[in-house]
Amino acid sequence: MATRLPPVHALTAFEAAARFGSFAVAAEELCITPSALSHRIRLLEEHLGERVFLREGRSVALTEFGRRYLDVVRAALRTLSDFPLPGRSSQQQMRVKVTLPPTFARYMFMPRLAEFYALHPEIDIEVYLFVPLYDLSLSESDVEIRFGAGEYPNLVTRKLFVEPSFAVASPDYLRTIAPLKKPEDLRHARLLRSALEPWQPWFEVAGLDWAEPVSGLRIDDLGLLLEAVKHGHGVGLTRQHFAQEMIERGDVVRLFDAQVATPPHAYYLVHEAMPSLRPEVETFIQWMLSAFRSPAMA
Template sequence: MATRLPPVHALSAFEAAARHSSFAVAAEELCITPSALSHRIRLLEEHLCERVFVREGRSVTLTEFGRRYLDVVRVALRTLAEFPLPNKITQNQLRVKVTVPPTFARYMFMPKLAEFTRQYPQIEIEIFLFVPLYDLSLSESDVEVRFGAGEYPNLVTKKLFVEPAFLVASPAYLKTIAPIKTPNDLRHATLLRSALEPWQPWFEVAGLDWPEPTSGLRIDDLGLLLEAVKHGHGVGLTRQHFAQDLIASGEVVRLFDTQLDAPPHAYYLVHEAQAIMRPEVQLFIDWMQTSYQQD
């Protein structure tokens, strides 16, 4: 029967935190965030069913079990580190881990990423995805792009850009319903719902005293919402960056000139506050702000 071993990354986090008696210093050494290091320690303690540290404010000290376990961990890590690997080439790779929402990644991040790699070919980018409004904790990423209200306590938050929201529908769908010539005619249409693009703010701008729709297809992914519009499921709210190609091809059309200039949700660049930011991470943050604020 296979024996379940603790994750190596949790063991290295434990050893570094024990050596420095500090999660923050250990996190800096391992090039991860303090919250990511804390997560790794919790993962190890859950695996062991034992506490390895006593946390007192910002200081940490080893428990009696932790002191005994540390000796074992150091021997194991030393054995792994010193094992000869004849084909391995040692190199110090600069790396930035970034977490982004899937629609942002597909429509806005990937088309621009080549610019960054051309400017900084020595920096490797690792991309992770998460669902907006659901996962709100920085894990092992250096930087996150979040789509939301921008209220993230204890994190450095910078708005990337402001983009209006407007209505789109497919020509095929519009042929199946009564003509939509004014916003009030939307009573004949199916309004696609999303927590990411609520209807109420747009209703107010359009002069409609309507409540937020509570029935019908709901999709909490902006790219998938646009796909639903394209395939004739109803009318949806979208942004120019996402819809411009479909509008240009005629697969969807914009309805009305009315738009919501300041939607409740926008894209924000988020990271933990650090006294010393790794140079490659700072380069990436600066590039993101410059790149998207120019649009």
């Protein structure tokens, strides 16, 4: 007896809507109307006998079943996409899709990408962005760089490096508050908060028995956090590679000697556990490990 499979156009609609979290954006990518995309999603749900999305106004979120089914759909679509077709292999351009946190992409990846192209001009790189700690499902990318605790079940996870975190502030902001001569003087300062750089580990190193701040400006992007420090919104935690140019220009200054040697979050290279990676993907992974794993990166 033949097994009735879900329509491919419904699967691609489901994958796009899950990736963007929006029917409207997914419809634009697929060059169809939002109503047509909604119809395809309903068709898939009728075929499965399960809801894959929870709809709340204009926003959509995956159901628990939808999250599990998404992994299956992405694997199936990737298998079809990667299957070598006769007569096309010689014409197909090698490419690697990599997803990065915005700050890593801006301050660390882009300045070094020319090194990879100089070594491998035959490989195209496609860059996608995601917000750390918010979306932890591997997208259709071949490789991801994640900033987090490194706990990603069923994925190959390799730590790139660890940088100490330390406190910084702008000269303009420092002129508006009492002098910060020792860590406990921070009680007079505005502390900028971020789930990516919690204060608690730094407090412990600095000898302060303080709780994590629960009020004030919160920014869950390390680049924007540093920009907030630069523009005088308060004191924030950062790392050398992000702040180096601003420190050299005098836009921000480091405060105190205290630093967290091994912060709770670090950068990890992540990809799916596959029996064999495409050669260009393995080439890119090896370059990333070589370029970014050393703590003494130039």
